[in-house]
Amino acid sequence: MTKQKCVFLDRDGVLNVERGDYTYLPEDFILEEKVPEALALLKQRDFLLIVVTNQGGLAKGLFTRAQxxxxxxxxxxxxxxxxxxxxYAPSHPAISASLSRxxxxxxxxxxxxxxxxxxxxxxxxGDQLRDMQAAGKVGVKGILVGPHAPETYVRQQQNLWEAARFIIAQA
Known part of the structure; x- marks a missing residue:
């Protein structure tokens, strides 16, 4: 069976606007600019799209799985x-350890x-260095998005749309 190519996506700060606090109410869950277009562009090039997100607020009891x-x-x-x-990884280091997080x-x-x-x-x-560390552990290339200092990471783009365009250009 042929192996598939994938773009793993962090959630908060990549797919939806990072609020600086836990996002668990649908009315607060606002997509970042051009996310549907970025997803469509990647799908057209036969990438699987898989979200991988830390959701430590679950362990902290700040919101429910249903929310x-x-x-x-x-x-x-x-x-x-x-x-x-x-x-999603429901744990938080203050509450419980997890290899998923x-x-x-x-x-x-x-x-x-x-x-x-x-x-x-x-x-x-992803929008955090921990996302890049997780990617590196399994041999996946990482792209850091968001307002980071230049040269924070080897590959940086403004947002998911720019990252998608970069990925397509490399393929």
Whole structure:
């Protein structure tokens, strides 16, 4: 079976606007600019699209799985149902340890195994260095997005749209 290529996507700060606080109410869940277009562009080039997100507010009891899933439903709907899967790590280091939570890579490892993904042909777009660390642990190339100092990371783009265009240019 042919291995698939994938773009792993962090959620807060990549797909939706980073509020600086936990986003768990659908009315607060606002997509970043040009996210549907970026997802469509990547899909046209046969990339799987898999969300990998830390959701430590669950462990802290700040919101419920139902509230988080309502945000994910809004994400799927507003992203024209192009996202293939959503993995989330419900733990938080203040409460419980977990290998799923980025910078660890268990969410990525599970997706790679389940979807027969080729790490060397795949990317992770994230807004934190911990996202880049998780990508590196499984041999996936990372792209850091958002308002970071120049040269914070080897590959940086303004947002998911610019990252998608960069990925397509490399393929």
């Amino acid at each position: 988080m899933e309502a945000c994910h439903q809004k994400l799927l709907q507003n992203g024209n149902y192009l996202i293939d899967a959503i993995y 980025k910078p660890d890579s268990l969410m990525l490892e599970k997706a790679i195994a389940k979807f027969n993904i080729s790490p060397t042909e795949s990317w992770l777009v």
